[in-house]
Amino acid sequence: MNSREIVLASRPLGLPSTGNFRTESKILDKPGNNEVLLKAWYFSVDPYMRGRMSNVKSYAPSFEVDKPIKGGVVARVIESRSKLFAEGDCVIGILPWATYCIEKAENLRKVDTQMFPPGYHLGILGMPGLTAYFGIMEIGKPKPGETVVISGAAGAVGIVAGQIAKLQGAYVAGIAGTDEKCKLLTDEYRFDVALNYKTSKALRKDIAASCLNGVDVYFDNVGGEVTDAVVANLNNHSRFVLCGQISQYNNTRIAMSPAMLPVFLTRSVMLQGFIVGNYSTRFDEARVQLTEWVSKGQLKYTETIIHGFDKLPETFISLFSGKNQGKMLVKTE
Numbered sequence: 001m002n003s004r005e006i007v008l009a010s011r012p013l014g015l016p017s018t019g020n021f022r023t024e025s026k027i028l029d030k031p032g033n034n035e036v037l038l039k040a041w042y043f044s045v046d047p048y049m050r051g052r053m054s055n056v057k058s059y060a061p062s063f064e065v066d067k068p069i070k071g072g073v074v075a076r077v078i079e080s081r082s083k084l085f086a087e088g089d090c091v092i093g094i095l096p097w098a099t100y101c102i103e104k105a106e107n108l109r110k111v112d113t114q115m116f117p118p119g120y121h122l123g124i125l126g127m128p129g130l131t132a133y134f135g136i137m138e139i140g141k142p143k144p145g146e147t148v149v150i151s152g153a154a155g156a157v158g159i160v161a162g163q164i165a166k167l168q169g170a171y172v173a174g175i176a177g178t179d180e181k182c183k184l185l186t187d188e189y190r191f192d193v194a195l196n197y198k199t200s201k202a203l204r205k206d207i208a209a210s211c212l213n214g215v216d217v218y219f220d221n222v223g224g225e226v227t228d229a230v231v232a233n234l235n236n237h238s239r240f241v242l243c244g245q246i247s248q249y250n251n252t253r254i255a256m257s258p259a260m261l262p263v264f265l266t267r268s269v270m271l272q273g274f275i276v277g278n279y280s281t282r283f284d285e286a287r288v289q290l291t292e293w294v295s296k297g298q299l300k301y302t303e304t305i306i307h308g309f310d311k312l313p314e315t316f317i318s319l320f321s322g323k324n325q326g327k328m329l330v331k332t333e
Helices: 048-052 118-122 127-140 156-167 179-188 203-210 224-231 261-266 276-295 309-321
Strands: 002-008 021-027 035-044 070-080 090-096 100-104 147-151 171-176 193-196 215-220 234-242 270-273 303-307 327-331
Touching (some): 002 100, 002 309, 035 090, 035 118, 090 100, 147 156, 147 224, 156 215, 171 179, 171 203, 193 203, 303 309, 309 327
Parallel strands (some): 303 327
Antiparallel strands (some): 002 021
């Protein structure tokens, strides 16, 4: 079996380019005992992958140069030597950027692609949905009538986080980068207000004007100047859910500033950073709840799907200019 795979050709300095990736051919053997041969169907591209392209210590090991990039993939079983899966099954796993691969059955989970679109298992019912669920329900814990602000609100995590906060009875403000995304947030996803940080002349004041009672929960996907503006509006005993810092991922030097600390101190702010894997023992619980909300129409979702295996590098890079609405996926067929 011939496969094509995309490897990390070199470690990026700043924003990655297509030159940091290389496509290679590989001949696969037959699957061994308890292994399956998979044909990739949908690939997830996610901001966290940028950190793994650098050779720095983090919560996940760095990708190796000249080895395939790995991420969430929905794939079809082509041949199985496992009792757990049959030919034609659809599965999800952390798999290489490859058209075909062989994987141990124990590393895969069967998914239903009839009830929900395949990409949902990489989005609202996958890592982004789980991230939003635990960030809001376990850290933010909004009470009815409280104000929640979501940055990166039109992204894969932000859309879900805002809707979950609404289900808890909160007033929800989203921050995004285009008027189109802001309209999507209020018209489709029940956000109470959405602010375009790129056109705002004074984001701090615009947040204050839109959140008249201050901010009780901030779900941060972005960092940088957007976060500075939100922090200025935090209430006493507010909760800061530190989920992502996409504005900082391509910086060539780490921005170190204690400027926010006096606000956290004087307003008794609780800040907690988290990785969704912290809650891995509770993933099934969260999936049950997310599935129920989606089935009842209480959670809606959107996907940006790019067609073609070769488009993976440029699609990943486009995350950092905000090209996606909701979950960014690459479909091979």
